[in-house]
Amino acid sequence: MTFKNTLRSGLVLGTFGVLGALLVSATEVQTRGVIQHNERMSLLSQLYELVPQEEVDNDFLQHPLTLDAPKSLGASDTLAYMGMRRNALAAVVFETTIPNGYAGPIHMLVAVGGEGVLKGVRVVSHSETPGLGDKIELGRSDWVLGFDGKSLVDPDVSRWKVKKDGGSFDQFTGATITPRAIVESIRKVLLYYDQQHRRLLDRYLRESRAVSESTPVRKKAEDLS
Numbered sequence: 001m002t003f004k005n006t007l008r009s010g011l012v013l014g015t016f017g018v019l020g021a022l023l024v025s026a027t028e029v030q031t032r033g034v035i036q037h038n039e040r041m042s043l044l045s046q047l048y049e050l051v052p053q054e055e056v057d058n059d060f061l062q063h064p065l066t067l068d069a070p071k072s073l074g075a076s077d078t079l080a081y082m083g084m085r086r087n088a089l090a091a092v093v094f095e096t097t098i099p100n101g102y103a104g105p106i107h108m109l110v111a112v113g114g115e116g117v118l119k120g121v122r123v124v125s126h127s128e129t130p131g132l133g134d135k136i137e138l139g140r141s142d143w144v145l146g147f148d149g150k151s152l153v154d155p156d157v158s159r160w161k162v163k164k165d166g167g168s169f170d171q172f173t174g175a176t177i178t179p180r181a182i183v184e185s186i187r188k189v190l191l192y193y194d195q196q197h198r199r200l201l202d203r204y205l206r207e208s209r210a211v212s213e214s215t216p217v218r219k220k221a222e223d224l225s
C-alpha cells in the first residue's frame, strides 16, 4: 500500500468517525428532550391524580419552589408545586425524598389542600423489600389511600404514628420501619404546611410575577434583534 492510499483510507475512516460522533450526539440531544418532556408529562399526570385538574387554573409545573428545610421536613431538598385557583392557594404538592426507609430513600408526593387537609399521598419510587415494605406502593396495597382526608386534627397530631407506637396508622405484618418513616414524614409535611403556607404563597406570587414581568422585556429584545 502506497503512502497516498494509506492517507486516503485514513481520511475516509476519520470522516466516518466524525460523522458517526455527530449523529450520536444529535440523537442524544433529541432523545434527552423527548425524555424530559415525557418525565414532565408523567409528573403532571401524577399531580392531577392528587389534585384534579379542574381545581387549579395555573400551570402546576411552572414555578416549583425549592424548600431547604431538612430539620422540619426530614429531607434534604423538597419541591413544592403550587396549585392556584382564582389567585388563591388551592393545594400544595410536596415532592420529597425521605432518607430513612428500611432499604433506602423513599421518594413521594404529598398533596395538601388549602385548608391543610391531605388530598392524597403517592410513593413514586423506593427500594423497600417486596412482600414486606413495598405495600406503600398503590399497586401493591391500598395502605397509602388511608391518608386521604387526614389532617393535623384528624387524627390528633399526637396520634400521627403507627399503631405499634400508640398512633392511628396501620403498620404491616413484620414491617414497621417503612410505614413508620412515611407516617412521620407526612406529619412533618402537614406541620410545615400549617406554619409556612402563607409564606410559600407570598414567595410563589413574588417569583412567578418576577418571571412573567421579565418575559415581555426579553421578547421585546428578541423582536428588535
Ligand SMILES: Cc1cc2nc3c(=O)[nH]c(=O)nc-3n(C[C@H](O)[C@H](O)[C@H](O)COP(=O)(O)O)c2cc1C
Binding pocket: 102, 103, 128, 129, 130, 132, 133, 134, 164, 174, 175, 176, 177, 178, 179
Ligand atoms: C430481609 C428482610 C427484609 C426486611 N424488609 C423490611 C422492609 O422493607 N420494611 C420494614 O419495615 N421492615 C423490613 N424488615 C423487618 C425489619 O427488620 C423489622 O423487623 C420490622 O420492620 C419491625 O420493626 P420494629 O421492631 O421497629 O417494629 C425486613 C427484615 C428482613 C430480615
